[in-house]
Amino acid sequence: MINAFVSESSPTVLNAMTDTINSMLGNIANNPQMGMDVTVEATGEKLAALCYQLQMTGYMFRNAEYVLALKRLMSIESHSIEEVSERNAESEPGGFLQSHYLLH
């Protein structure tokens, strides 16, 4: 599921997600060359809370992306509608506007 997601999602969203995880884990965990093994200890309850936070964040990312797509759509006076629909036809329209359909 993650692989499929990486291959079809917009770079903006992917970056936002990796940034989120990276800042969550911190520098030691993100640099394998430091040669340190980081292990996180938590109770089931706290782990559940973290999962919920992250799911909610993912949900917000999708909504943020939607708003961005709408904004592009609404203020694209310099980009003709044809241009946008063309791009949209090229990429497979999965529906529920994704911002990369409308990227410059």
Added chain:
Amino acid sequence: MLRASLEAFFNHTTYFTNISPQYKKAFNRIDTDSSGFIEASEIEGLLQEVYGGDSKLPGFEIDTFLKFFDENGDKKISWGEFEMGLGVVKSKGVGGGNEHVLMLEGGENNASPTTTAKLSGIIKVEMDNDNVVDVDANEYVAALKAEMAALKSALAKESDELAMSGEKIGLDGDNDEGLQQAGLGGYLMALPEDNVKALTKGISNDVIESMRMLINYVLDGGPANAGKLEKEEKVALPAGALRQLGLWQLVLGYRLRELEAKGEYKERAN
């Protein structure tokens, strides 16, 4: 931490910063019959353009658009709802253009909100429409205080609701402090209010419920069937595993919103 990344995301994309008359223009452009509201047929007109003339616009796109903005459930979108949905408005309760907007900076300057300093004289207040109005200082401060009280009670209500949703999902054990530190409540409360409003507003109970189910699934051992993890039981996760788990949760949330928007949610769940 998550808050920082969300902010970074917004900053990168000028999500909330791009306030301009373009919005009003866009609204008027979409509102083709100049009724002051965007109706379903007008949404269809807008979105059909994206899909091109040939392919059919799926019905859910209109529904989702409408649901995303329509706050009072009248099936049409007012200018206020439009602004709010796009994150233009910085505080709730800002209605038509005649009301003046009072921006209260949160946090820093409210050390002694109950001071009763004596005031006199006239204050010049610059209204939204550039008119300057003279107001009696005492009346103005009284109005500000009333507004502050209203905001506070709204905030309190919000916190209650958040606490309730935390309970619903079964995360709010007997440890209130824990919820504040790590739970949804603390996290969302830390975000600027309008960001959260615009982005989680209208989340359906179905989605909350499936989040709960998914989390139980993780705790039950997930796909690896690793054995059930109890609430109080400690587990040690290598950073790599936590990274995978975290990414998976983000993608799940993202997908849930997508399914919700496409109206496919119910089919998948069964």
